[in-house]
Amino acid sequence: MPPTDPIQRIEAALARPGAPSSDYDLNRDVTLPETRKLRQAAVLVPLIEAPSGLEVLLTKRSAQLKMHPGQIAFPGGKHDRTDANLTATALREAREETGLPEGLVDIVGTLPAHETVTGFTVTPIVGHIAAPFAQRPEPGEVEEIFRVPLAHVTDPANFAVQSRLWQGKPRHFYTVPYGPYYIWGATARILRALADRLV
Template sequence: MTDLRDRLVRAATRTDRPSSDFDLNPSVVLPENRKLRAAGVLIGVIEGGGGARVLLTKRSSALKHHPGQIAFPGGKVDPVDADVVAAAIRETHEETGVPPETIEVIGTLAPHETVTGFQVTPVLALLTPPSAYRREAGEVDEVFEVPLAHLLDARNYSVQSRLWRGQSRSYFTVPWGPYYIWGATARILRGLADRMADDTT
């Protein structure tokens, strides 16, 4: 665990530019006066038998926004939250049942801007999962784990495209088994992979 923690600490302390859903779409011009809503998501890393894994969720197919998509646990900052880290921890507990006291925050990565108008701060953490996850049925269809090694291997990422609001939009994907991980989640994971690939110590 110590070696993994050290690598995550080094990844979190590296300086990097903010990312966005528009990284692969240079023709998109964003208004300078746009207002983004603050949100926090948890990149929860679990180490145990079989190697390190990352906690992810499959959003409920009944949701209005991003139904059925793969996402980190997390969400927008509410008035009860001290900051984006507190929001990420609170939402992780609500969505997956992971107790806040079992989440060891390592640090934060550069924020990511989404097409839906959020500035998402990824919170990197080590966590001890409960004996069984308790998903929030109204928001989450499934809670699962993906091997960290798969997500850190740049060869597992590809760039795909689809029409969005009448225009072609390109985005990262990093599928794993039956799960199609794409968009903001894949972009944030690719950023983590790049940071940890630079770890030569």
């Protein structure tokens, strides 16, 4: 019998083997060079208790940033040599970007790595936050911190495939909008990978 507790259900889903994902998943005409060098990064997928069920904490990046300005993202960033591992990277970045203390996060599991068009291999670390904390957007980096229902972003019916020009060619990508928030690209692809595991 599958687990009925939502965190246990997610933990069981993450324990199953799965294939890595990529920003190129929907663009089969792209041939990636085998010699490409990818930089390690990690994001935290924070699951927060709410009266109506689990919610996912996300950030809206500052419009002043050079990379991905104004986009919706998980808290996270590139691996630092001082980080013990990629989980430490995700937790450090979440603390810096949102004020989330590392000690409040119970690690549930990880999703397979996701390759981005910007040359990163991103490991999503799923964490459960049962206690409230004082949210503090990182000045100059994070414009807004908000939450969306986990049920919304893990329902495959809420996803759509759209496209826009990237380096002169159409690039297709997943989107999973919620209210005023246009969630797309790597963030939507990682959420789709989680949704597919929970079906």
